[in-house]
Amino acid sequence: MRHIYLILFIIGFCDFMFAQIDTIKVSKDYKTILVLPEPYSFSINGKDLNFIESFPKSTSEKADHIVMLAYNNIAPDKQDYTNYTVYTKNGLAYDFILDLVAIPETKRWNITKDMADNFSEISLSINHSEGTDAEIIKNEDTALPNDIDILTNGREENFKITPLSTSLYEEDRIAYLKQKCKNHISDKGNIARYFSKVGDIFIWLKGVYYDREELYFLFTLENKEPIDLDINFLKTFIGTNYKQSSSNQKSEFQPLFRYGQPTRVKGNTSASFVLIFEKFTLDKNKHLVLELDELNGNRNISLDIEHQLINRPKKFGK
Incomplete structure (x- = not known):
């Protein structure tokens, strides 16, 4: 009898854990659209050769908030799933499970900030004044630095976005180019699967x-x-x-x-x-x-x- 209770407990615990993560249905013949509350930064995709990201071919600011998901139409799979985490430029992370289906019931997901896995840890304030990008305001319990650690060629490097000025470009063009690259080396990019x-x-x-x-x-x-x-x-x-x-x-x-x-x-x-x-x-x-x-x-x-x-x-x- 104890074994039965243990099995039921494990099943219930797993159901509880997966209930905390939204499952996004993705198909081969439809685009599932995620509309993010802030501009897209990068993602972690457990099977990025199967579940494919693409982005709108538009210069509109709203386009930076949109990710389109589809399943590789040449893959033979009829059942498949994976983990998927999206980061927005304000540092928030959104965790999902991607699940392959024939036709997704929901084809557009409006993501809200309270869906972020780390929403309670970080509060952010965007400073739109000239010469600045984004200023991160930390809670007392949060140890999130202004510098972002990125992994390059298997090693961690310290990455800090530095605002650039016209005067630097005119005075030292190479220094400007170098800092511009450093600011954007970790960008996800704007071209899918090339x-x-x-x-x-x-x-x-x-x-x-x-x-x-x-x-x-x-x-x-x-x-x-x-x-x-x-x-x-x-x-x-x-x-x-x-x-x-x-x-x-x-x-x-x-x-x-x-x-x-x-x-x-x-x-x-x-x-x-x-x-x-x-x-x-x-x-x-x-x-x-x-x-x-x-x-x-x-x-x-x-x-x-x-x-x-x-x-x-x-x-x-x-």
């Missing part, structure tokens, strides 16, 4: 942005293999892509500045980096090519970046 791979090594293009006279390309190099990836070189080219032509060529196109470009990515880790170019556009028969060559190895990757992405960059924030 990558090239060899085996289990991926180069992801996360975002294309513009600011002043420069274009910023945000990349993540992900090594899902156990063997470290040592990089011989990482080069960029402008290539032609005329259909059915044997005369396609490419010429090296050097970035103005490189930020965080790794020389080694350890096994089962990733590294984000930014390449900055003088502002440019491409016609429909040209593209930007990123080539990675492995040192003492053959895991070489080439990523073609289409002209549409380059000609329609997103404006960088502060």
